Amino acid sequence: MDLHLDLDPRLPLANQLYRQLREAVLSGRLAGGDRLPPTRFLAQRLQVSRKTVSEAYEQLCAEGFFHGRAGSGTFVSQGIQRTAARAPMQSASALQPTRLRQALTDAHTPLRQRASRYNFHGGTTDKQLFPFPEWRGCLQQALRELGRTPGFYDEDAGHPPLRQAIARYLAISRAVSCAWEDLLITQGAQQGLDLLARVMLEPGMCVAMEEPGYPPARQIFLAAGARVVGVPVDEEGLLVEQLPDDARIVYVTPSHQFPLGMPMSLGRRLALLEWAGSRSALIIEDDYDGEYRFEGRPLESLQNLDRHGLVAYLGTFSKTLFPELRLGYLLMPPGLQPALIHAKHLSDRHSCxxxxxxxxHFLVSGGFARHTRRMQRVYGWRRERLLQRLHSDLSPWLEPIVPLAGIHLAARLRLAIDEDALAHELRQGGVGLLDLRPFYSQPQPRGGLLFGFGCIDDKLLEEGLDQVRTSLSRLAAI
Structure with a gap:
């Protein structure tokens, strides 16, 4: 048999030979009943040791791909390639998602943008300013700890010292009063939403959320089979009087509404709590980047005003430190704690x-507090400069909605401009900037743009805004 095999001497030879012979069987190049070359002959031809070939043959015999006959040699087993050689596309086409999942896929508008020269991406931090040497030290300390622990799974609800550190942080920085045992560590706020949907929703139940609102949250609720109703917001936040009576969950971003940025007034917060109390509905309070506040005094959280255990409080470190750090937390309402911990166990057992x-270690050592204080100054300057430009040379086309907190702001279009053409112009100019349309479930007569100022440095901020002005002036003149 003249079988072509090509081995790389820089890589483990026995493993390469095993994989190539196995692939030859699966692809049909070696048919059932074919006799393999003797180990001595193949070793000479490939210029490897006979032991290397013998190890590959033995492994394939153990897995059933080959079999040996005493006095006759080694042969390919019958029937394997007929099963494995089916066309991949034919196998894949037999599996289709449910109609609900397909509808979600078709309707999904991704918020993630391609890397651009001028990155005005909302909710993204400046990784160039993150103290990675200090973080590396925390990781090394964590590795040493893990090396001294027995080989068991961690607690489903999360590492107790981390939950204790977060409870202290929330009490000091957010005026959120909680026992550390009530905290569940999640893979970002996104998993917290998913877990709440799993334990609270059945197909056909109603979920109310802000309009405009956070599209991934809407997708999670739709994926659970819920009927999602958008409720308008004004300068005081969610219009509580327009909530549907049968809503099982109300999802809100009261610290600074996403994406428009205004905080929910105290009167609206109290009205929402009273509404939920009269219906035993769950309120999900998403405080997604409340660390960065630039004006005014923060209002008391819904969770701290709650007297009936109806508020689930969500937070994340992905929008404070860096996006790849998929760690968040969920302050669980008392009645949902056992179900949420069990759902977390079924989902991924526990976070990393x-x-x-x-x-x-980063929290306890003070590294987190130092970093957020530093970034408060950096983001504050960028926010101020962005508002200056929006109130001056960009004001003929854009009307900013001034947020009190967060690392993004929205601006409404003053003129009727083709938003698809504007998006194309901005992409051509190297500007990564979302318009407001994906955040609405229904078409809106007046468009706008979402400016993130977390991950764009000071010089590129100015150049990017110049490019935005050029695009707007060109389209407005058409």
């Missing part, structure tokens, strides 16, 4: 133990 321990 190494990252949890590293984040614990």
């Amino acid at each position: 133990s190494l990252q949890q321990r590293a984040l614990t």
Whole structure:
């Protein structure tokens, strides 16, 4: 048999030979009943040791791809390639998602943008300013800890010292009063939403959320089979009087509404709590980047005003430190704690133990507080400069909605401009900037843009805004 095999001497030879012979069987190049070359002959031809070939043959015999006949040699087993050689596309086409899942896929508008020269991406931090040497030290300390622990799974609810550190942080920085045992560590706020939907919703139930609102939250509720109703917002936040009576969950971003940025007034917060209390509805309070506040005094959280255990409070470190750090937390209402912990166990058992321990050291050592204080100054300057430009040379086309907190702001279009053409112009100019349309479930007569100022440095901020002005002036003149 003249079988072509090509081995790379820089890589383990026995493993390469095993994989190539196995692939030859699966692809049909070696048919059932074919006799393999003797180990001595193949070793000479490939210029490897006979032991290397013998190891590959033995492994394939153990897995059933080959079999040996005493005095006759080694042969390919019958029937394998007929099963494995089916066309991949034919196999894949037999599996289709449910109609609900397909509808979600078709309707999904991704918020993630391609990397651009001028990145005005909302909810993204400046990784160039993150103290990675200090974080590396926290990771090394966490590794040493893990090396001294027995080989068991971590707690489903999360590493207890991390939950204790977060409870202290919430009490000091957010005026959120909680026992650390009530906290559940999640893979970002996104998993917290998914877990709440799993334990609270059945197909056909109603979920109310702000309009405009956070599209991934809407997708999670739709994926659970819920009927999602958008409720308008004004300068005081959610219009509580327009909530549907049968809503099982109300999802809100009261610290600064996403994406428009205004905080929910105290009167609206109290009205929402009273509405939920009269219906035993769950309120999900998403405080997604409340660390960065630039004006005014923060209002008391819904969770701290709650007297009936109806508020689930969500937070994340992905929008404070860096997006790849998929760690968040969920302050669980008392009645949902056992179900949520069990749902977390079924989902992924527990979040990454190494990252949890590293984040614990970062919080306890003061690294997190130092970093957020530094970034408060950086983001504050960028926010101020962006508002200056929006109130001056960009004002003929854009009307900013001034937020009190967060690392993005929205601006309404003053003129009727083709938003698809504007998006194309901006992409051509190297500007990564979302318009407001994906945040609405229904078409809106007046468009706008969402400016993130977390991940764009000071010089590129100015150049990017110049490019936005050029695009707007060109389209407005058409």
